[in-house]
Amino acid sequence: MSEDQKKELQRQLWNIANELRGKMNADEFRDYILGFIFYKYLSEKMELFANKLLRSDNIDYSSLNDANDKQEEYVLAIKEQAVDNLGYFLRPDELFHHVALQGSTNPDDLIEILERILNSIEHSTMGADSEEDFEKLFSELDLNRNQLGRTVAERGKLIAKVLIHLDKIDFRLEDSKVDILGDAYEYLISQFAAGAGKKAGEFYTPQEISEILAKIVTTGKKKLKNIYDPACGSGSLLLRIGRHVEVGHYYGQELNNTTYNLARMNMILHDVRFDRFNIKQEDTLERPQHAEFRFEAVVANPPFSAQWSANPLHLQDDRFSQYGKLAPASKADYAFIQHMIYQLDENGTMAVVMPHGVLFRGAAEGHIREFLIREKNYLDTVIGLPANLFFGTSIPACILVFKKCRTNPEDILFIDASKHFEKGKNQNRLRSSDIDKIIETYEQRKAEDKYSYVAKLAEVKENDYNLNIPRYVDTFEEEEPIDLDEVVAEMKKIDLRSAELSKKIKQYTDELGIESPF
Secondary structure: OOHHHHHHHHHHHHHHHHHHEOOEOHHHHHHHHHHHHHHHHHHHHHHHHHHHHHHHHOOOHHHOOOOOHHHHHHHHHHHHHHHHHOOOOOOHHHOHHHHHHHHHHOHHHHHHHHHHHHHHHHHOOOOOOOHHHHOOOOOOOOOOOHHHOOOHHHHHHHHHHHHHHHHOOOOOHHHOOHHHHHHHHHHHHHHHHHHHHHHHHHOOOOHHHHHHHHHHHOOOOOEEEEEEEOOOOOOHHHHHHHOOOEEEEEEEEEOOHHHHHHHHHHHHHOOOOHHHEEEEEOOOOOOOOOOOOOEEEEEEOOOOOOOOOOOHHHHHOOOOHHHOOOOOOOOOHHHHHHHHHHHEEEEEEEEEEEEHHHHOOOHHHHHHHHHHHHHHOOEEEEEEOOOOOEOOEOOOEEEEEEEOOOOOOOEEEEEEOOOOOEOOOOOOEOOHHHHHHHHHHHHHOOOEOOOEEEEEHHHHHHOOOOOOHHHOOOOOOOOOOOOHHHHHHHHHHHHHHHHHHHHHHHHHHHHHOOOOOO
């Protein structure tokens, strides 16, 4: 699909959003659209799979009627194959285009039909390897909310409009271009993140930031056995890595139920098989779900300075025990860093987005920061980003890169990219050239005046392990000296123009016979 076709797809999706606009908050109607997109994707994937199996019999799956005994044999045989290969099953009459057509002619029964089908998808996975990945996947898609309409009939009519719009969109899955749907999915998330305010930042990392993190952890790699995000949100950061290298397995953990469902949907939408991803819903710091694994790449954009228990019992947890201190209860930033380092493999790379405060705050955070540098020597690179890049917060952030086996153990690279960006109406954005400059500097580990600096560990020690970037990268711009003669000449011109104006005003007032103010 061309870029123009992709933009047209995005325009159509935005038009669908307008059907629900005003009914509920942006982050709420986003979930409905994405849920129906996912249902359409599952339907088209199911139909393509079934038609391949039926090709030799010259039968179209959507035309089968499982009320017919002979045709029911086909349906049952296909169901067994579908659950094994796709992880789920849809009957012919449950396919999206059938339901959309039925909804356009009989919207009164649409809500009941959709609820039955969405439950059927989940039930089709029971006892299969994919059961956990589909469990309660549509739990946030409440079709009986009053915001959709006061009556069942009103709700059915509104949902019917959305389905009809979606039915007109060709996802072109037969061309093996599922990423087109995935890109549209991310487009919707980004648009609604902009409209949803602070809440959006909990599940969406701007694509430019994801690109930097992905390029950092894949430098010099063509394949990664496994990757992990302990605050995975919608999963877009994990999937971004998959665009750069071949990934064996995707692992993630997410606390919020809605975004946990989005992450699982996003994996399947990007054609990641159910047996290649493991996304869990839980509090990562309090109840980690993948503690037994070590990962070649660990990435995250955790919520900035979130609260956590900081329970002293955590000092007995292997993730935190060796540091001797815990991150404060009001700022979990270093708790996330410690957790991620614990999960990082010996040959792995970790890149995490953090608020600038982690670079210089003292007390327990200062102690942990010093331990990571002085005792472990894990910190490899500090990258300062421009302000106002993230949804819901205008504060500047940084990227910290950690490695357990560093190729440059004698120094730390500092990059100040804070002045390299394109200003936007709502958010600033990094241009391709800005991203390339960051990555090139990171890979070549080069120093550049007013942009980057390679600091020896001894210098960092002299600074008491304070990592505030201006201590290492001098970006001060001297102002040009003032030419006093030029200033005096300009003042004389102003005085001359003022005198001429006063003269004209006096002439005008004299002609009118009124007193001049000058």
